[in-house]
Amino acid sequence: MTETDRARLYEELGVVSRRHLAAYVLFNQAVADHLGLHPTDVQCLSLMTAEPEPLTVKQIADMTGLTTGSATRLVDRLERGGYVTRTPDRQDRRRVLVTPVPERVARVGAVWDELGHGWQxxxxxxxxxxxxxxIQHMRRASALSHTQIERLRTMPRPD
Amino acid sequence: MTETDRARLYEELGVVSRRHLAAYVLFNQAVADHLGLHPTDVQCLSLMTAEPEPLTVKQIADMTGLTTGSATRLVDRLERGGYVTRTPDRQDRRRVLVTPVPERVARVGAVWDELGHGWQxxxxxxxxxxxxxxIQHMRRASALSHTQIERLRTMPRPD
DNA sequence: CATAGTTCGCTGCGTCGCGCAGCAATTTTT
DNA sequence: AAAAATTGCTGCGCGACGCAGCGAACTATG
Structure with missing residues (x-):
């Protein structure tokens, strides 16, 4: 019965995915507690270090799902903690570029790296x-998420 | 140079993982907005439906990383929304069993299922x-997360 | 059986991240 | 040149959360 085996694999992957994501949320929380900052902040730093160039406040807002107001406060916290610096953008003077401070962010990276040993x-x-x-599966899953997010936003809310 | 190819794969997986998790967080948020409840609530329901048996408040607290007090409030919200019911545990009269309400949770599941089409x-x-x-990779990643969480909790905070 | 210690869930209280609305400054459009 | 859109910042109020403490119930030790 390859049919039911296949179905069982789907079901299994579903459960494992949820647990996997839950584990990440908890881990993220633990890292945040350990460093004395907020899960959102860690999330933001994690995302920023995955980007090669400095980001604007607006881009950070979009990546994290926050409003621009909240993103401003987020950057405020990170700047106060010395994790990032603000730089006015010369091309567009409305914008503010947020640049990670390497040696400070390295402390966050250190926690990830110790996890890295097990990862290796x-x-x-x-x-x-x-x-x-x-890698391919995660890419496609991410893309699907973004598609679905758009769909949810343009859909009416039940009730 | 299989060496650098390999290293590139590691790097790539690292970046993709972070984006994947970020995408999930955003998706979770979108689902929550869509249903008019909180990300934590959705997360909790997602985890509950992955378990075959009803959970206690304490278990929910552990799974979500909340304190028991916050977990109580979480269950309050879910109960008020009709997503779960409270049942006293006969074996241990201190405990309260939290049982999902199938038809109500199905509405959350419906959103996941529409995602499911793309997933298929x-x-x-x-x-x-x-x-x-x-599946194996996610399992091991989850296990590693939990190990690291324990390590972080027993470690002194920097500064 | 009695009693101290532990676990479980619930409840005030204060904190603070967040969305919302409005703002000035700048860029883009017509 | 004027109108419209975009970017980032700031009061304001809400509410989820952690914390500390409570009573009830289970467990361990004498």
């Missing part, structure tokens, strides 16, 4: 092809 | 072996 062990057990499979 | 498309492109690879 996990990754090393995978072949290149398997890694590519995982 | 993604999943169908994978072989059984690939699915197992992904």
């Amino acid at each position: 062990a996990i990754l090393e057990d995978h072949t290149d092809a398997e890694l590519r499979t995982i | 498309a993604i999943l169908e492109d994978h072989t059984d072996a690939e699915l197992r690879t992904i």
Whole structure:
């Protein structure tokens, strides 16, 4: 019965995904507690370091799902903590570029890196092809999420 | 240079993972907005439906990372919204069992299911072996997260 | 059986992140 | 040049959350 096996795999992946995401949320929370800042802040730093160039406040707002007002406050906290610096954008003087402070962000990275050791062990057990499979799946899942988010926003709310 | 290719894969997976998780957070937020409740509530329902048996308030607190007090309020909100019911536990009369209300939770599930259509498309492109690879990876990543969370909690805070 | 210690869930209280609305400054459009 | 849109910032109020403490119930020790 490859049919039911297949269905079982789907069901399993669903459950595992939810637990996986929950585990990440908890981990993110733990990192935030450990560093004495907020989950949103850690999330923001995590996302910023995945981008090569400095971001504007508006871009940060979009990435985190916050309003521009809240994003301003978020950057305020990060700036006060010395994690980022504000720089006016010369091209568009309305904009403010937010640049991570490498040595400060490295402290956050350090926590991730210690997790990295365990990660290495996990990754090393995978072949290149398997890694590519995982990467591709996450990419597509992310893309799907964004599509669905758009759909939800343009849909009427039940009740 | 398989060496650098490998390193590139690691780097890539790291970036993709962060974006993947960010996408989930945004999606969770969008679902919450759409249903008129809070991200934490949606997260909780998502986790509850992954469990076969009713949970106690304490278990919910642990799963979500909240204090028992906040978990009580969380259950209050869910109960008021008709998503769950409280039932005293006969075995241990201190405990309160929280049971999801199927038809009400189905509304949340409906949103997930519509996402599910896109998910199907993604999943169908994978072989059984690939699915197992992904499942295994997420399992191990989750386990690692929990290990690291414990480590962080028993570690002194920097500064 | 009695009693101290632990666990569970609930409740005031204060904190603070967040959305909302409005604002000035700048850019873009017509 | 004027109108419209965009960007980032600031009061304001809401409400989720952690914290501390409570009573009830279970468990361990004598």
